[in-house]
Amino acid sequence: MKNVAVIGAGTMGNGIAHTFAQSGFKVQLIDVNDDALRKGVQTISKNLDRMVAKGKLTDADKLDTLGNITTFTNITEGVEYASLVVEAATENVDLKLNIFKQLNEACPEDTILATNTSSISITQIAAATARPDMVIGMHFMNPVPIMKLVEIIRGYNTSDAVTGTIVELSKTLGKEPVIVNDYPGFVANRILMPMINESIETLYNNVAGVRDIDTVMKLGMAHPMGPLQLADFIGLDVCLSILNVMYEGFKNPKYAPCPLLVNMVQAGKLGVKSGEGFYDYSESRKAEHVSDQFLK
Incomplete structure (x- = not known):
């Protein structure tokens, strides 16, 4: 799993994209317009500069990270080859349900669909797809490149295999995954x-x-x-x-x-x-x- 699409270039989305790209993943960052994408990539670049200034990364590391990110304004094109999609759009249930309906149609059959929602039911989001067993919550903490925790939220139908895959994937990002059940607010919130x-x-x-x-x-x-x-x-x-x-x-x-x-x-x-x-x-x-x- 080296190809990840991230939906949303805002605070959480660009942080998630940054984290995956810095860990060597090819990232397709998707948002509704070029302006949002430009701002998102600028934020990533500035945050990488801070890490370089602190001696945590080299200039070459920064260039490699940015080189791993490609931007798209079209969901279908952005997720075409994704093994994992992480949705990080605005915390609005209707918006998320619409996005997951689109993802279900556009993604390959074996693509895992994750949401960074901080409170909305994973089970409800999964019901908008024909693959509820492959829908899971990945609730990153802000700022994503720094904070270690990822809440892994199992929906009612999320499979053991998908849960295990996302737990191991989180560890490769240098995160500490904690599995929680699907109830409002999960644990953190x-x-x-x-x-x-x-x-x-x-x-x-x-x-x-x-x-x-x-x-x-x-x-x-x-x-x-x-x-x-x-x-x-x-x-x-x-x-x-x-x-x-x-x-x-x-x-x-x-x-x-x-x-x-x-x-x-x-x-x-x-x-x-x-x-x-x-x-x-x-x-x-x-x-x-x-x-x-x-x-x-």
């Missing part, structure tokens, strides 16, 4: 998102400010990044989407998103990607609190 949501509730209830909450979790719980800053890096819209999936899946009010999170997403304050969330990233400057309008 089932635990992480309620913590982030409770941190937002703590802010919403004026118990403490943004920086104070993050400092307590960093210094008191030894977290490398505070939960509110982490939410900014994940994307507040993504956090909201995951919480909604878990709330709908479990019908448990503990997963209901905080009204402050809902308001911020509606106002376009999505974190790093929009330049402002719980912190201000517009001028490489971090604000100490959310704008008062969100706390009224």
